[in-house]
Amino acid sequence: MGGRKQARDAQFQSFFIGRWPRLLRTAFLLTGEQHAAEDLVQTTFEQVYVAWSRVASADDPDTYVRRVMINAHARRHRRRLKEFLAPRSDSPLVPELPDGGDRIAQADDRGALLKALSQLPPRQREAVVLRYWEDLSEGQAAEAMGCSVGAVKSNAAKGIAKLRALPGLAETVTQGGRTR
Structure with missing residues (x-):
């Protein structure tokens, strides 16, 4: 039983590491704040981990995860409308993006x-x-x-x-x- 859980965790960890940067950039564009984006992606991956067997067996896991993130953003937005519409002035402009x-x-x-x-x-x-x-x-x-x-x-x-x-x-x- 422990071997299956370890394999599942390793599969999730690999997925997590590969998707984090892109989802963080998307979340940043949705929220307008670095910390809110990090929280949104973390919340998304918490929900994805709980449902990992469904996500891993989905036809397109990336679509599933994006949907989870959009739903999480919508829930947060409904609760704190002003926070999402007016980014704080002390937030950084953008996350680090590799380009020349x-x-x-x-x-x-x-x-x-x-x-x-x-x-x-x-x-x-x-x-x-x-x-x-x-x-x-x-x-x-x-x-x-x-x-x-x-x-x-x-x-x-x-x-x-x-x-x-x-x-x-x-x-x-x-x-x-x-x-x-």
């Missing part, structure tokens, strides 16, 4: 994007993050959000329209006459 180029410009761009995302209603933010950051199809995003494909299309379109209407974000994207 001008770090200051990237931090400014990310800061502007995160500020813009924080102004979106939760469902629009979820749809935008899942469709354009996670690069999920409309069907995958709908499954993760627990809604119809039409609702994802509508929320994503409304969210993108609001983002495009924000002057600070539009200036960041087209600075210097070039599009990033």
